[in-house]
Amino acid sequence: MEDHAVWTVEESRAHDKTAQEMGVNLLSLMETAGARAAYYLLPELKGPGLIIAGKGHNGGDALVMARHVARYRDVQLLLPLGVPKFPGAEELLKVLQNYGAKIVAQDHMERAWNQVSWIVDGLFGTGFHGTVEDGFITQLWKRLSQTENVVYALDILSGIDANSGSYMLEPVYAHKTLTFGAAKWGHFGYPGSRFSGQLVILDIGLPDLGPSSGQWIDPSWAKAHIPPRDFYAHKYRRGRVAVIGGSASMPGAPVLAGLAALKTGAGLVELFVPSGIVHRVQAPTPLLVRGVGEGGNLVLRGEDIEALKRADVVIIGPGLGTGVSPALLETVITLGKPLVIDADALALLKEIAAGPLPEGTVLTPHSGEMARLLGITSDAVDAFRYQSVKQAVDRYRVCVVLKGPYSLVASERIFVNTANTPALATAGSGDVLSGVIAALLAGRYPKDVTEMTAFATYLHGWAGIHAERDQGPSVIATDIIAALGQAWNSIVCEEHPPMLPEHF
Template sequence: MRTAYSVETVRTAERSLMARLPEGALMQRAAAGLAAACAQLLGRVYGSRVVLLVGSGDNGGDALYAGARLARRGAGVTAVLLAPDRTHPGGLAALRRAGGSVAGVGEAEELVQRADLVVDGIVGIGGKGGLRPDAARLAALSETSRAIVVAVDLPSGVEADSGEVRGAAVRADLTVTFGTHKPGLLIDPAREHAGSVRLVDIGLELPEKADLEALQHADVAALLPAPAAESDKYRRGVVGIAAGSARYPGAAVLAVAGALRGGAGAVRYVGPAGSAVIARFPETLVSDRGPAKAGRVQAWVVGPGAGDDAATVAEVLEADVPVLVDADGLRLADRETVRGRTAPTLMTPHAGEAAALLGVSREEVEGARLTAVRELAARYGATVLLKGSTTLVADPGGGPVRVNATGTPWLATAGSGDVLSGLAGSLLAARLSTRDAGSVAAYLHGLAGRYAANGAPAGAHDVANAIPQAWRDARGAASVRG
């Protein structure tokens, strides 16, 4: 499991570790890791041109000590100081001893243009609010520079705890972060600014409960349902899909396509698209008697392609089994009814749907995804999966938010969400919790999207077809490509 911790938790861990170590030891560990990463990117350190963008805090100190290490190996290192009289004194002395030089902000543009590598030590976890004007100008240079840009701990200008970016921010090729990932490194839009992320272990002891978690193959493998020898379809779980309409039969077909690959023993379909579903998937149990009379299920999916069928949504929400609400269902579901349910509910909006539920703009949700997903989970008393380039899953009672980054932009295609809701519903029927079902489904769906697309456009049915490959891959039965 990859985890991320908030600045407050990092500060606490840092204090307790610093109390046990000689002064400056942590910064030396950080600088050593940073210098090693820079050297690797440069290939040849000797004779290379390195520019350090140095703010007045310890983030600048890290950059200066790393710069000193590179200068000792023959790099030409220049530090651009944002606040010359408040620069980290030890770091500055070390750079000077190693033969590095110092410049003012006015010289930055020319230096950056000629640099092979730019190190962003403007601000790290001590940054507050949007970058101040001088810092913002330096950050903007990183966007146009042809040099490799390495951010120290965080790209300056991004919010460490939320992943929000308010104004200018450094755009890095690599971020070298210390002790732990910070939430912002895993959530868009900040994640896009970070480039690849390398974690340098500096010995921080962190609490068991993280602020953010990202499942990896092994975590997914451990959560995937596996049928026992004596399993039958009812023990494996039956998932009910109440989706589609005369106008949108395709949503029903795609939700069923996802559900058939999600581990439930059987898929029951209820709604007006029964003949389209059965034509494509004859193994589906089709009923036209409405959700309450359709027979037993262990979980429901309601909403994809539902149009204005509020009655079906209300009927499904009365069932005392886990319910996944998606698409039109999100608009039609009564908030107090969802809050009053005793069985768990999983809501799966994209940013536009989340914005409508929260009464804000889509841009606000996309800019502050973590706040939005937590707020929705609290308002509805439900687990919420907010879809996007980094999908987030939050439980209503708080706890670590799950983030998934396996997706690909090609997944933004019609019907792809219907496949995801079927898949997640099937995992719910196989008795995963709403949090696990949502995050495992997002993981597999993202991976399946990559397999289906493989660098070219793919349809939602291709994504559904690729789920078994993603599943085998997560279980370690197939090798990963792309």
């Protein structure tokens, strides 16, 4: 059974259906889910509480949970949509009352509310879709958004679409989400991830259906994917990275990408920047710097192309600026080298004829760049991150990283980066990521490009976490580069990043 899977709603249903076909009836699936949630939570449930149950199977899990918790705590049950519809629900309701749980009438909700110290949301789970029209539910969620009680969500906070993470109700911040079988894409989408709190994955004995649509990165997975190093390596064999970028207004971006590549382990890094800015990038660093074209005009000559051919991976984009001809990208593509296409080079990609990109290429858009690539708005990208990254993979047939909190790294399968900190939201942080990715891809050992890129986002995330530990809120991109060494150590030690999903 895959340990760190992420499921779509359809995958979740397929597991449910297969379990039933194999002879596990629906009530016993709910029994396992509700009981596991109850016994996981009981140690932290202080005093009396309220459990909200909907009409579907998420509500069924809540009814089972209510019965188990009622053995130890005062439990009130609210059924805002009436008695659940599935066969056996009436019996579950009877039994939980025999165990001492009380059903609250809707007009007594306010009184119940004032008597409890925790609330469990079992209103909607993966079956939620569309918008909420029911006035009582809207009111209830408004009340919930103002509560000081601890809120727990069963499977997924009600109102979050489990495939996308879009959210349809008043903001409610769950302390924890107890999800069944595996995480869902909605737990990592926007704004769903904001409201989900700590994600706890409870194994409920569902059958193994093979590889899922994706996985979240776990420390043990990362440790197992640390790239090997040859004791006898020399700088030419550890991987050569070329960076094409820089402009009068952004001379630092290629330097950040280059230094990050060196710190990640590339043996040699050469920057290809406009001749007019060479004097501004020749800081005392081990980077090679080559002036290209006349003045600010970045045009590759024959000797530049020969030099580029020596690279294992070429980064194109950091600080490139606008006004560069798409022919530059076309020329670089014809080299056939694995590329990391970042920043302004992503805009050029939209303008060139869509031929196949070289094998091993990675695109690294943030939401705005992804929006331009797909011809949609960045709000639409944010609301459908899983779907957007899949669409970009379908169109460009290479690995695509959709950056931001919980970056998605996609090809046939999608990885979720779990090492996150807002300290990474600083100018140049994306340039650092492109350097980290390129260095890991340049190493001359057998590797899977998507896995290595996923590893790169995790390493970059850890560097941000360490930079923040050292610098508090004062992190800038060079601090992220400086913290890469500590980031490697965290991976070796299988340290857990903040808000890593837990599973039981």
